[in-house]
Amino acid sequence: MARVTRAAVLSLLTALAGLSVGAPARADLSDDAARVARMWSLSGARVARLPPLFVEHGRSRLIAISPPPAGAAGAAADAAGRAGAAGAARAPAVGRAKADDCLTVAFLAPRIVEFTVEPEPAPGDASALGGLVDRLRGREPDDERRVHSAAGAAMITRCGPAREELRRVAVDMLSPRGALDVVVAASSGVLDRVESILPERAFGPVAPRGDPGRPAEPGPLDARVARAARRARAEGALRVVPTDMRASVVGTGQFSVKLSEGCHRVDLMAEVPSATVRRATDIDAEAREAGTGRLLDRDRSDAPDARLDFCLGEPAVVEVPFLGAAGPVKVVLSDAQWSMAPYVPGHFGARARGNLAAALHRRHAPAPRAQPIAEAVGTQGDTLVPVQIEPGRCYFAAAALVRGEMRALRISAELGDRAARDDAGDRSEGAGVAFCSDLEESAALRVAARGNSPVWVLAVWPMD
Template structure:
């Protein structure tokens, strides 16, 4: 009996020992990358592991690993590489934030993008759970702090940092199991889908808006021209609006496909409020107005001279969205709240600021254990890019206005901190922006 039990234990131990090499985990992958880079002559260091939830970003300090002193000329030309490794199913992005942790200056951003326009996204996406950034020479300073943001649910990360005389072997070459395969060719999507009866679509849009808390939905209609174009001119109250444009589908067998494209513009200034150029049969426009005004809504893409309905879902604006910066700023602040699905403010803003072109730091006093929402909005001028970011200790969050957007907002919570650092970056034609920070229940 004892001999049989001993043999069973030895067999189990042998099975565990034999199975261990086949289970390559995240730490093993990071160790393999560090070992291969070290063999090539690089100075390599592994940072402490990181764990992040979806929607939370963190700024990681990337310092060159310590090692033997190098000649001044050789050190100046060194390359610095930071590789972030996560499970293969994780999705995340990396963004160099510059030596100060803020949004890089325009000149540094242009260097990072190698001549790209300032509004281009400088984030590096992950592929199969790996993302790496290399900077050489003077550009290494732009890699001293890297912001990592998780797009999937949650993930753990191993970070490998290396200093070398030149670019290192790619992580995908060291870990071939993480290399992505060829991209399949695009297929034929077939004919456009039929949107269905107009009355049913109008009723469905109204039910959706009412379910989202809109107290009022006001439809209006007109007949499109013979080529399927037209323009609505509607007088709208202050507040946030969702305009759904839907066109009737003719009963004829041979007909043009229904694919409405539309845009909304201020009637007095012509300023673009929103635009829909999607391939969907119906068009949807979302925007907020700081005061009552006329909005022009031109459209095209109807299947001939058919009935077109504009359904206006309306949400009132909180009285605590400040109006002393002007109607444009007020509407854009409300749009930031709505875009991020933030609750309507129930108290006055604890901080307000105004700024112009460039990067601006806005310190804010906060209460430990309380949550806040900060919004940046254009008040005057033209925008190419607008970003707001917040840092509390080792936690960070940010938001970009996006294409045609004039506002951005970010929610954050203080744990033990009594102050937060807001940073606003604006690029464009003489932009003037405002910031408001509200406490959230």
């Protein structure tokens, strides 16, 4: 009896050691699909993996699904790592049935990707077929047959005659794009859920989205105009000049105003009609230079009023088209003006001067009181500009577009083991960063520019 006990213990320890020695855990998409295929294979199912898919938003993919061929269970188990006799012992007769009544398809994507899957309707189901056609044509049907992914995974099971619905499945990407791994299994019963095999993809209850209701009413026009003027003056604006016009019957229009050099904040506010039934007020606008058509700023937010911020290197006529007013109502353009900061160089042109001033204004930097200690010009790519500085003094460096089209602009300042950086943003053509020296006598300024033949200028000012 003692020898039998020792042999049993030795066998158990050997089995545990074999289980503990394996491939390291990985979290990529292919490994997740392999885990699902392995666990379904150990349950006796016939399993196959389809070639990976890449789906983009707005372009539905129709996937043909076929039951795995005979012997697919063993092949999937061998590819997943040869689970061995211990795994077979954990999978009793569930998967050894003669008839495979159920077909299961699992769709796996990265956990941040959202998508829906919709099986093909049964023959003769005209309403469901119409919903599938709508989905493939880009329309949005109201169909409960669709399965939404959760944590990047979706699973569909059909048993008996309903297996025919899985001959083809439409995949629609809700995220911009994503890669998918597809695992297909035929079994005699319902298989384990994906979230039980991949617990890192488990999710809690999802609350319904609900209806947010109508947009908030912005309030009386005169009060909003006065509030915008007070806010601008509190931030240092020299003057605020209002201009008004009446929108068209569909709530559109365009202002054309001559603005001085310097920085401007343009607020567009529309009157709210007194009628009970009316369209919501949501002004969207943009500012462009007349003649050149260069975009200065754009506001497409869901707020009732629009706000545009930009700086001009010289006086110019600016066109401000808008839409979103609730019919032929009064619309006010309120222009808050800040003077051009002194010592902003103008020899690079009006566009560069305005963009340098915008970098100072956006960062709320004090106006420079001296000429720049360093200037540089660069183009596409990453550029390093070393600058000599004084210990114990602070500086402000700005990079601005001179010509071309900018897709991304970044400036960074490195002093020893310290660094600061700033990105221009989507609609800005200037970026600025402040830095101070302790004992350093030099700073490394880096400018990264991406776009269509961009040319930029760098200026560095000493600050008090």
